[in-house]
Amino acid sequence: MADSVHTTDGDRAVPAPARDPHFPALHLRPPRNWLNDPNGLVHHDGHYHVFFQYNPGSARHADMHWGHFRSRDLLDWELLPIALAPTPGGDDAGGVWSGNAVEADGALIAFYSARHPDRWDQPVTWAVSRDGGLTFTKHNQLLVPEPPAGTTMFRDPYVWRDGDRWRMLVGAALADGRGAAVQYSSTDLTGWTYQGVFLAGAPEPLPGEGTTGTGWECAQYAHFGDGRGVVLVSAWDADEGALCTVAWPGHEDGGAFVADSPQRLDHGPDFYAPALLPAPDGRWLMWAWIWEARDEERVGAPSEWTDEVGWAGMLSLPREVTLGPGGLLLQRPAREIERLRRDRRVGAQGKVRAEQPVDLGEIGPACDITARLDAGGGLRLVTDTAGGEYLDIGRDPATGEVVVDRSHASLDPRAKGGCWRLPAEPGPVDLRVVLDHSAAEVFTAAGRALTVRLYPVGGVPWRLQATAADTAPVPYAVEAWDLAGLRIHDKRPASERAS
Numbered sequence: 001m002a003d004s005v006h007t008t009d010g011d012r013a014v015p016a017p018a019r020d021p022h023f024p025a026l027h028l029r030p031p032r033n034w035l036n037d038p039n040g041l042v043h044h045d046g047h048y049h050v051f052f053q054y055n056p057g058s059a060r061h062a063d064m065h066w067g068h069f070r071s072r073d074l075l076d077w078e079l080l081p082i083a084l085a086p087t088p089g090g091d092d093a094g095g096v097w098s099g100n101a102v103e104a105d106g107a108l109i110a111f112y113s114a115r116h117p118d119r120w121d122q123p124v125t126w127a128v129s130r131d132g133g134l135t136f137t138k139h140n141q142l143l144v145p146e147p148p149a150g151t152t153m154f155r156d157p158y159v160w161r162d163g164d165r166w167r168m169l170v171g172a173a174l175a176d177g178r179g180a181a182v183q184y185s186s187t188d189l190t191g192w193t194y195q196g197v198f199l200a201g202a203p204e205p206l207p208g209e210g211t212t213g214t215g216w217e218c219a220q221y222a223h224f225g226d227g228r229g230v231v232l233v234s235a236w237d238a239d240e241g242a243l244c245t246v247a248w249p250g251h252e253d254g255g256a257f258v259a260d261s262p263q264r265l266d267h268g269p270d271f272y273a274p275a276l277l278p279a280p281d282g283r284w285l286m287w288a289w290i291w292e293a294r295d296e297e298r299v300g301a302p303s304e305w306t307d308e309v310g311w312a313g314m315l316s317l318p319r320e321v322t323l324g325p326g327g328l329l330l331q332r333p334a335r336e337i338e339r340l341r342r343d344r345r346v347g348a349q350g351k352v353r354a355e356q357p358v359d360l361g362e363i364g365p366a367c368d369i370t371a372r373l374d375a376g377g378g379l380r381l382v383t384d385t386a387g388g389e390y391l392d393i394g395r396d397p398a399t400g401e402v403v404v405d406r407s408h409a410s411l412d413p414r415a416k417g418g419c420w421r422l423p424a425e426p427g428p429v430d431l432r433v434v435l436d437h438s439a440a441e442v443f444t445a446a447g448r449a450l451t452v453r454l455y456p457v458g459g460v461p462w463r464l465q466a467t468a469a470d471t472a473p474v475p476y477a478v479e480a481w482d483l484a485g486l487r488i489h490d491k492r493p494a495s496e497r498a499s
Helices: 304-309 335-340 494-498
Strands: 005-007 033-044 047-055 065-071 076-084 095-104 107-115 124-129 151-162 165-174 179-186 193-201 215-223 228-237 241-253 256-259 271-278 284-290 319-323 329-333 341-352 358-363 366-373 377-382 390-395 402-405 419-422 429-436 439-444 449-453 462-468 474-483 487-490
Touching: 033 065, 033 107, 033 284, 047 076, 047 095, 047 284, 065 095, 076 107, 095 215, 107 151, 151 179, 151 215, 165 193, 165 228, 179 215, 179 228, 215 271, 228 256, 228 271, 228 319, 241 271, 284 449, 329 335, 329 429, 329 439, 335 341, 335 366, 341 358, 341 366, 341 462, 358 474, 366 377, 377 474, 390 429, 390 439, 402 439, 402 449, 419 449, 462 474
Parallel strands: 005 487, 033 095, 033 271, 076 487, 095 151, 193 256
Antiparallel strands: 033 047, 047 065, 065 076, 095 107, 107 124, 151 165, 165 179, 165 215, 179 193, 215 228, 228 241, 241 256, 271 284, 284 319, 319 329, 341 474, 358 462, 366 429, 366 474, 377 390, 377 462, 390 402, 402 419, 429 439, 439 449
16 A cells, blocks of 8 residues: 555664654655755765754644755655754744755855844854765854844745845845745845845735735745746735735846736645755756645644644645746646555546436545546545445536635544635646545646645545536546555664654
8 A cells, every 4th residue: 555664774674753744755754743845955975955844842833943854856755854943042942943055166055044042033044065065064154143124024045046145035024014935145145135025015915815914934046048037925914823825927127026926836725935945857856845734723833633633834845846828836746756556446437417327436645646637526535334434526516626625534523624715717727636534635737736635544445436516417537546655764873853
């Protein structure tokens, strides 16, 4: 089946650690404790490095460190020792918070937000590794010790090389109510000069749902040639906290970014803090934080259910991102994910009516589904014997939008419900759905994405159905494959594995 395989010594495969049935097999995360933002994504010394926000002591949002995964192929991973930890009494005594990493002169250099209980802002600092990220030496002075005047939030550096200089964006909120990405430049990665606001905007509604927020976290920049680029941010509000993810396509002009209309990056409720990695083959890869949707009052708040199971959060599948001709940021699962396909469980096509759903067969809890759906057609994932626990993914017969409805996806009343919509063009739509125990990532062939958590407790093998919203027959075509789990080799010392 689709459990990830964890090894402790690199030689002997052992079962994945004891866990609840919602623990993922395809999405990176340690066996226990809290995880949030991906950090420091970089290809260095033949490996993809994926660092992440990690609390080694509990499943609650506190005591931020940088955890560390690396892989040569995105499928076989090593879970390495904690890369960065707070220094007692230091500038980062309150936590090593989000940032990114670059390769320079053979070294791996991590830039991050230094959190301290006596500061409202999170100044930028750095650390250098010369052994592939296993150990880091912290810089003894802050790189950007003070935020620019007129900011009320300042955190999450993103550094990249631009010709013979280095550039940095930092997420911010401005005193006039706008979210912003402010910019710096350097010739040597040591001395940084403030270059002003790269992009800023007042809160505005996004197509479908959500707003651009009053503050921007995790500002990232992808350039696609011909002067075209995309700014990614995680929209944040001082009262509500984390909101959603936004993409602004556009171009640079005179040191600032001239943006087109903002786009919702992911149309689901459980996707945040996307981070970019420029791969050596020219692809832009992206990971994000997929948070929980259990019984927490809001994102990052304590959860009794999470305390019970001892873990929270996972990283999204790696996604390939490209810029379409119309300025739409397009997403698809990294092509390597298809190499995890094993037995084909479903291969069916036909027509379905509302009063007669078609049973397509049993699928595993980690599964790759492709479907062609007309308006009014849909899929239902049934996860209990009586058929009262299910996830619906279907086309709105009036608008053609893809509707993902988890209102009945768990019989446990603590699980969050809700319904979300993914834009789609008229006519048949090709969908790809990657399921992983408690996460569903939904993609259209046109490059749009929606991520949602679900917590089935029915305790029976899952079944897939073709459904329809009308009595008129609706055509469908569906295939589904079981997916093998990622292989994760736990290289951490025994003291970390025990915590």
